Amino acid sequence: MPKQEGGRPDGDAALAGFGRYAGPATLILSSLADGPKHGYALTKDVEEFAGVRLAPGTLYEALARLESQGLIQAIETDDRRRPYRLTAAGATALKAHLDAQRRVTEVGLRRLSVNWAAGGGVA
Amino acid sequence: MSRAGSDAGQRAARLLRWYPAVWRDRYGDEFAELLMADIQERPRSTARTLDIARGGIVARLADLGLAGFPVPGATGVDRHRQVRASLGTLGAALAVCLTFGAAMQSQLTIAWEWSTAVAPSAADPDPPFIPAVAGFATRVTSAAMLAILVLAIAATIPVIVTVAVRLVTGAGRRLALPAAVLAAAVAVLFTGGRQFENGWVGTGGHDGLIPGGVAAFEWATSLWVSAYWAHPGALAAFPLAERAWMVVTPFALGAVALAAATVVRRAGLTARVLAFEARLGTAACVVMAVLLAGVACWVATGGEGAPLFRPGLIDVAATGALALALAAAVKARATAIRGLRPGRG
Helix, strand or coil, rough: CCCCCCCCCCCCHHHCCCCCCCCHHHHHHHCCCCCCCCCHHHHHHHHHHHCCCCHHHHHHHHHHHHHHCCEEEEEECCCCCCCEEEEEHHHHCCCCCCCCHHHHHHHHHHHHHHHHHCCCCCC | HHEEEEEHHHHHHHCEEECCCCHHHHHHHHHHHHHHHHHCCCCCCHHHHHHHHHHHHHHHHHHHCCCCCCCCCHHHCCCCCCHHHHHHHHHHHHHHHHEEEEEEHHHHHHHHCCCCCCCCCCCCCCCCCHHHHHHHHHHHHHHHHHHHHHHHHHHHHHHHHHHHHHHHHHCCHHHHHHHHHHHHHHHHHEEEEEEHHHHCCCCCCCCCCCCCHHHHHHHHCCCCCHHHHHHHHCCCCCHHHHHHHHHHHHHHHHHHHHHHHHHHCCCCHHHHHHHHHHHHHHHHHHHHHHHHHHHHHHHHHHCCCCHCCCCCCHHHHHHHHHHHHHHHHHHHHHHHHHHHCCCCC
């Protein structure tokens, strides 16, 4: 995995290394970009903006990976529901990943509008 | 707390048991709160239960060093926790490989020693012979077993030194029990092996590829890897002491593997020793692959018509066990190497 100075994983490579967990990881980081949240609040926020309900096991598997990678950080509190916040490395990784996804989205939408707008197929 | 809340709490506590203790220490409280809220919202959900079971199993695999990410520790002191777990698992896989490798290699050695490379003659139109692939497999497995033994000894030395220092300085209280179990299990295996090697059936045959004493000891400690378990009538004809030894041996081997893995995890090995062990682990995986290739060739060709070299179902099963051990070793080694990279954790 390519590394930036200081040994942190490079932008999109950080999330690419999550494999099948990149989806939940992206949703969690996007949710935390709006401010710290605990597990239940994360679940509700993701369900609201993405229409996806993260199951508890999947959620915490992704949280553990993100925390071990330094992309999120737990906030110590007296409440049993411990909130998490996005770190600077997490924000960098999320932006790189979303930029890459946006390029794919733009290419896909443009090709669809050119070749499929009238309901026909590729000539 | 209301009855519904109490029920949700109890169900959350039961679901939490899927996860290992270290995971529950770190995430248990907050995960339980999430589960209780989810249970009150959706009282029954098979998908949730399956998801938690899967997550718990993955977390347990990570705790054994077989999955790619560690449970975040509090400080750098825990940074190599998963590396130690991975190396412990790799050691256990190596022990499994040694066990089944010894069983198959001793069988090949016995067949080798009672076979000669003699062409048929009028006096003996059907002499025993060493088939090409089985002969190759015997050489390969003998070399691989010797290499694994050397690697195992090299891996053990720094661990023994570390454990001894900790015990002598009084810093190894948590090491005392697993070290004692390991020593006792090794003593049982050595004593029993030396006792029963006198019954080795290779005695009187031609020279083998490895010293007879070593081959006999291998044979004695792998007696339990046998198809006779499926034939209780035939097994009953064995001497009682030998049957008892066949029962005791797998437990002693299991105790060695588990105790050794526990010692590695608790010994507090330095980063330098961990890196050394990881490099040895890489070499061990290569040699284990060679061993597997050798026995697989023999089993696949079925002995090529030589009765002494004919493999049985037990050999097919042992080959499968070797393959699983190799897969676990490769995965554990990869996790250990990843954990030792700079900037990790």
